[in-house]
Amino acid sequence: MNAALPSTEPEASPQNEPDVLVCCSKVAHTYGTGVTAVEAVTDISCLVTTSTRVAITGPSGSGKSTLLHLMAGLEIATAGVMEWPGLGGRPLARPGRIGIVFQGPSLLPALDAMENVAFPLLLAGTSDLDARELALAALQRLRIADLAAKLPQELSGGQSQRVAVARVIAANPSLILADEPTGQLDHHAASLVMDLLLQAADELGAGLVVSTHDPVVAARLPEIWRMRDGRMLAPATTIPTPGGLL
Numbered sequence: 507m508n509a510a511l512p513s514t515e516p517e518a519s520p521q522n523e524p525d526v527l528v529c530c531s532k533v534a535h536t537y538g539t540g541v542t543a544v545e546a547v548t549d550i551s552c553l554v555t556t557s558t559r560v561a562i563t564g565p566s567g568s569g570k571s572t573l574l575h576l577m578a579g580l581e582i583a584t585a586g587v588m589e590w591p592g593l594g595g596r597p598l599a600r601p602g603r604i605g606i607v608f609q610g611p612s613l614l615p616a617l618d619a620m621e622n623v624a625f626p627l628l629l630a631g632t633s634d635l636d637a638r639e640l641a642l643a644a645l646q647r648l649r650i651a652d653l654a655a656k657l658p659q660e661l662s663g664g665q666s667q668r669v670a671v672a673r674v675i676a677a678n679p680s681l682i683l684a685d686e687p688t689g690q691l692d693h694h695a696a697s698l699v700m701d702l703l704l705q706a707a708d709e710l711g712a713g714l715v716v717s718t719h720d721p722v723v724a725a726r727l728p729e730i731w732r733m734r735d736g737r738m739l740a741p742a743t744t745i746p747t748p749g750g751l752l
């Protein structure tokens with residue numbers, strides 16, 4: 507079902523409805539000001555729920571990363587309204603509720619895989635012992651515990667991205683945002699990373715939003731939102747709200 511369109515299906519009972527994690531209403535984001543201003547996204551309206559499994563596709567520069575950064579709270583909308591009802595408010599005030607997988611190397615080179623997974627938990631105040639236990643559990647859950655003692659330089663690009671997925675799920679997020687997570691991987695490694703992202707989202711009951719250039723990767727998700735020149739071609743820009751349609 508397209509999460510951004512008014513549903514024509516019978517209403518689910520409240521306890522069966524997925525939580526709305528992110529609501530974008532006519533959102534725009536402009537980088538810079540004056541003659542150097544770039545309107546990276548324009549008039550974006552969409553919903554992300556705990557059952558969302560969506561690929562955002564579009565040419566380079568179409569605004570995919572900017573939209574993910576807005577959802578993550580890493581950028582602030584310059585027009586429109588961003589809300590995170592199911593996350594308890596603006597993400598930066600609620601660290602851990604959103605997990606982000608970035609394109610390319612993101613592991614700290616001096617730490618082994620398990621320490622890399624544990625590191626954000628330590629920063630969030632988890633005790634050393636608990637952080638290590640949670641990190642190992644995340645690696646085990648993704649069946650990559652054999653990589654725990656390896657340094658990033660000893661990992662392939664695909665293995666590094668799988669550890670990056672473990673780092674995200676160790677914090678038990680409600681929303682997983684992955685920005686070109688397979689951009690530097692071959693098809694086999696990309697497929698394994700997508701397997702893990704989908705598995706993680708299902709096991710955590712988390713929403714999953716993946717930006718990608720790759721149509722094969724996009725086809726792994728049940729829903730695709732296409733962007734061009736900062737605008738979303740699909741879904742349509744009407745979203746249901748308690749007060750009516752935007």
Ligand SMILES: Nc1ncnc2c1ncn2[C@@H]1O[C@H](COP(=O)(O)OP(=O)(O)OP(=O)(O)O)[C@@H](O)[C@H]1O
Pocket residue numbers: 537538544545546547564565566567568569570571572573719
């Ligand atoms: N920090 C920034 N400062 C200024 N302009 C930016 C910045 N980040 C992105 N842009 C511009 O915003 C537009 C959208 O960029 P964005 O990175 O969101 O697109 P994208 O679809 O993710 O591209 P790619 O697939 O190449 O990563 C582009 O014109 C880009 O040059």
